[in-house]
Each structure stands twice: as structure tokens, then as C-alpha cells.
Amino acid sequence: MVAVIVALASHSLSRHHGAPTMLFALLLGIAFHFLYEEGPCAPGIEFASRFLLQLGVALLGLGITISQIQSYGWEVLLIVLGGISVTLFSGPLLARIMKREWRLGILTGxxxxxxxxxxxxxxxxVLPKNRYSERNTVFTxxxxxxxxxxxxxxYPIISDWLVLDDxxxxxxxxxxxxxxxxxxxxxxxxxDIAGDTAAFVKLLRVTMLVPVIIILSLVFRPNQSDRSDRNTRVPLFIIGFVFFVLLGSTDLIPEIVRISLLELSRWSLxxxxxxxxxxxALKSLGAVGGQAIILVCAETVVLAAVVLGFLLLPDFL
Structure with missing residues (x-):
């Protein structure tokens, strides 16, 4: 309940000040850290941070359809796959160069x-947990x-400077x-053309969360002696994501229901x-260090460079 109140306050602040709701939610949440430490609210906070997170990610699948993916062609898909792959691999590599832990590199990448x-x-x-896991997630x-x-x-300024069409x-x-x-x-x-295209390409990137989570689940599966425990289970929210992509690709779900569920996804997150x-704890974020900030900035530059590399190829699009 406390997390819901913080979320509502964050939404109100976002509408009033124009800053991202997620950022307000995170900062306000940190301010109420004492509620988690004192105990009575801890179970509800744990529930919200796990179940509602997974529900929100699963429902994101309703934002994209198979026909949309097919309509934009293989070139756009190749750009998305290329950017994601290079950035993901660069994360742990850059983290190692900057002497940060590999978990942070994978998470930020x-x-x-x-x-x-x-x-x-x-x-x-799905990443292995350690005492820095929550801190690294919040920092990211x-x-x-x-x-x-x-x-x-x-980026709109860069697009204009590079004379990219809409x-x-x-x-x-x-x-x-x-x-x-x-x-x-x-x-x-x-x-409008740039906006419609950007929205679709962004949702296409979201679908790539499915294979990434599955691969990470395979790589970081528990090392148990029992054979049944060694069989990696795909997280249920990823199965849910795929289900909702398939469901949204049919005419079985009314548009008003789809929009409502996407709104539920946003609020859950x-x-x-x-x-x-x-x-x-706020003090734990200070221990992340300036190199971690450089890491995220470097990964952002890598992603932009890869995508622009494709777009600036003659006659690629």
C-alpha cells in the first residue's frame, strides 16, 4: 500500500514538473527506506518489488504485434539486433576495464x-544475487x-545534424x-512519421528482453546436484510476455482491454x-562510484554509434 501511495505521488509530480515518473518513484521510494527497515511494511514492499514487477513486464507484450514486426522489414530488425548485441557484450567488457563487477556490466548493458x-x-x-544487487539495480x-x-x-539535434530523413x-x-x-x-x-517509427522500434527492442532473459537464465542457472534442479526454468513473466505478444497479435482482445492492460503494466512497474x-539505503548509492556512471555513459555511446553506423551506410534503409 505504501508503494502504491508513493507511485501515485510520483505520477502527480511527473505531470506537474514534466520529469519521468520512474525517476520520481525511485527517489521518493528511497526517501521512505526507513519503512522497509522498521519491519511491518517489509512484506508488502517485497511483494510489490517482485510480483508487480513481473506482472508489469509480462503485460508489456501487448504493446507489439507480429504483423508490426513483419511490416518494417529485416533492415530495422538487423539494426535493433546489432545494437543490442554489441551493447550487451560491451557491458561486462567495459566493466572489467573499469574494475567494476561483471554483474553491474550485464545489468547496465x-x-x-x-x-x-x-x-x-x-x-x-535472473542475475545471481549479492549484497550489492539492490544498490546496483537502483543505480542503473x-x-x-x-x-x-x-x-x-x-538525439533530435543529432538527427538533424546528420541530415537523417524522418x-x-x-x-x-x-x-x-x-x-x-x-x-x-x-x-x-x-x-509524426519519426514518432510512429520510433515508438515501434522501441517496442521491438522490448521484445528482445525475452531471449536475453532466457539466455541469462541458462547461463546463471543454479548449480545443483539434483538433475531436476539443474533444468533451467524460464521465468514465468517471460512466458507471460510471449503469451501477451501472441494474444495482442490476434483479434481476440478488444482494443479498450489492451489499452487498459498496458496502463496496468505501466502502473505495476x-x-x-x-x-x-x-x-x-541512500548511502549505499554513494559507494557505486564515478566509474559506474562512466560505464553507463560509455554503453550509451556504444549503442548510438552502432545504430548510426547502420543508418549511415549508403542505401541501407
Whole structure:
């Protein structure tokens, strides 16, 4: 209940000040960390940070259909796959160079490559846990949300400077900016064509969360002696995501229901990030260090460079 109240307050602040709801939810949640430490609210906060997170990610599948993927062609899919793959692999590599733990590299790389805060929350559920896990998740969400806001301002300028047409600009924005709201803001600031394209490409990136989570689940499966325990179980929320993509690709679900469920997804994620904020002590974030910030910035530059590399190839699109 406390996480819901924080989420509602975050939404109100976001509408009033124009900043991302996720960022407000996280910061307000951190301010109420004492509620998690004192005990009575802890079970509810744990529930919100886990179940509502998984529900929100699963329902994101309703935002994209198979026919949409087919309509944009293999070139756009190749750009998305190329950007995600290079950024994901660069995360642990850059983390090693900067002497940060590999978990942080995978977490930040996945968040930058796929869908920002939502990807960070989902990837955190399958990575091996240690005492820095919650801190790293919160740091990643704050970092990618902040960078998304900066990118929303800068990337349309870069698109204009590189003389990208509206479609190419939409692909660039959708394939590089971390969070959906900022993608839409940047895309439609250029044109309707750029906005529509950016929104689709962003949702296409979201679908890549499925194979990434499955692969990470396989790589980091528990090392148990019992054979049944060694069989990796695909997280239920990923199965749910695939189910909702398939369901949304049919005419079985009314549009009003689809929109309502997507809104439920958004609110579930906001409540979940509020709860994760409550589980995080502010002083622990200070221990992350400046190198971690450089890491996220470097991954963001890598993603943008890969996508622009494709777009600037003659006659690629």
C-alpha cells in the first residue's frame, strides 16, 4: 500500500514538473527506506518489488504485434539486433576495464540496450544475487532514466545534424533512447512519421528482453546436484510476455482491454520501482562510484554509434 501511495505521488509530480515518473518513484521510494527497515511494511514492499514487477513486464507484450514486426522489414530488425548485441557484450567488457563487477556490466548493458528501467528490473531478477544487487539495480534505473531525458533533447539535434530523413531519425531514436516516454517525446518532436517509427522500434527492442532473459537464465542457472534442479526454468513473466505478444497479435482482445492492460503494466512497474527504492539505503548509492556512471555513459555511446553506423551506410534503409 505504501508503494502504491508513493507511485501515485510520483505520477502527480511527473505531470506537474514534466520529469519521468520512474525517476520520481525511485527517489521518493528511497526517501521512505526507513519503512522497509522498521519491519511491518517489509512484506508488502517485497511483494510489490517482485510480483508487480513481473506482472508489469509480462503485460508489456501487448504493446507489439507480429504483423508490426513483419511490416518494417529485416533492415530495422538487423539494426535493433546489432545494437543490442554489441551493447550487451560491451557491458561486462567495459566493466572489467573499469574494475567494476561483471554483474553491474550485464545489468547496465542490458538496461541501455533494451528498454531502460524495465529491462534493468527484469534482468536483476535472473542475475545471481549479492549484497550489492539492490544498490546496483537502483543505480542503473537512475542512470538510464537520466540519460534518456538527456537523449530526448540531444538525439533530435543529432538527427538533424546528420541530415537523417524522418524514418531514419525515428529508427535512430527508437533504437537508442532507453525509456519509452522519452522515445515518444523525441520522436514526435521531429515529425509524426519519426514518432510512429520510433515508438515501434522501441517496442521491438522490448521484445528482445525475452531471449536475453532466457539466455541469462541458462547461463546463471543454479548449480545443483539434483538433475531436476539443474533444468533451467524460464521465468514465468517471460512466458507471460510471449503469451501477451501472441494474444495482442490476434483479434481476440478488444482494443479498450489492451489499452487498459498496458496502463496496468505501466502502473505495476511504477509501484515496483517505488518498492525497490524503499529497499535501498541512500548511502549505499554513494559507494557505486564515478566509474559506474562512466560505464553507463560509455554503453550509451556504444549503442548510438552502432545504430548510426547502420543508418549511415549508403542505401541501407
Amino acid at each position: 542490458g538496461a541501455v540496450a533494451i528498454c531502460g528501467a524495465s529491462a534493468a528490473l527484469a534482468i536483476a531478477t 534505473v537512475i542512470s538510464v532514466t537520466t540519460l534518456s531525458t538527456l537523449a530526448m533533447i540531444l 524514418f531514419a531519425a525515428g529508427v535512430f531514436i527508437g533504437a537508442t533512447i532507453h525509456d519509452v516516454a522519452q522515445v515518444i517525446g523525441a520522436g514526435y518532436s521531429i515529425s 511504477v509501484v515496483a520501482i517505488s518498492a525497490i527504492g524503499m529497499k535501498t
